[in-house]
């Protein structure tokens with residue numbers, strides 16, 4: 001539901017990237033990294049390393065120079081650094097700035113599904129309705145550039161479990177949790 005609200009309130013031009021929920025796990029002040037660098041600070045045994053590659057383009061199809069991509073994903077144990085005392089702060093986070101080709105290249109892990117906390121109101125809402133608290137694997141992005149509207153979005157793994165039941169989490173977040 002909350003993603004639907006985002007879409008209805010989205011007034012950017014047709015053809016622009018559809019915004020999605022911000023989510024509760026963004027952290028201000030992620031380190032700036034060089035294009036092509038890895039966001040993996042703490043390697044884990046079952047890391048499946050991949051490279052995220054794409055371009056930031058304007059509505060006219062031209063690359064945008066100087067766009068920042070503030071991105072975050074969980075470690076391969078399914079936890080963000082802020083929920084895992086064993087991870088270094090800012091593990092799996094970084095801010096990347098595009099060059100004149102608008103291209104981004106980020107080394108990370110293939111996103112894994114994770115569970116939102118099940119012990120709060122969101123968990124209660126989900127479980128009382130017979131739903132689960134898993135999210136499909138995804139990477140979060142906030143993309144910003146001078147003269148352009150900032151967009152927050154996710155990249156999902158098309159082969160991830162739980163993609164077809166994502167609405168459960170959306171409904172829960174509409175209630176303000178987690």
Ligand SMILES: [Fe+2]
Nearest residue numbers: 023025138140
């Ligand atoms: Fe997330």
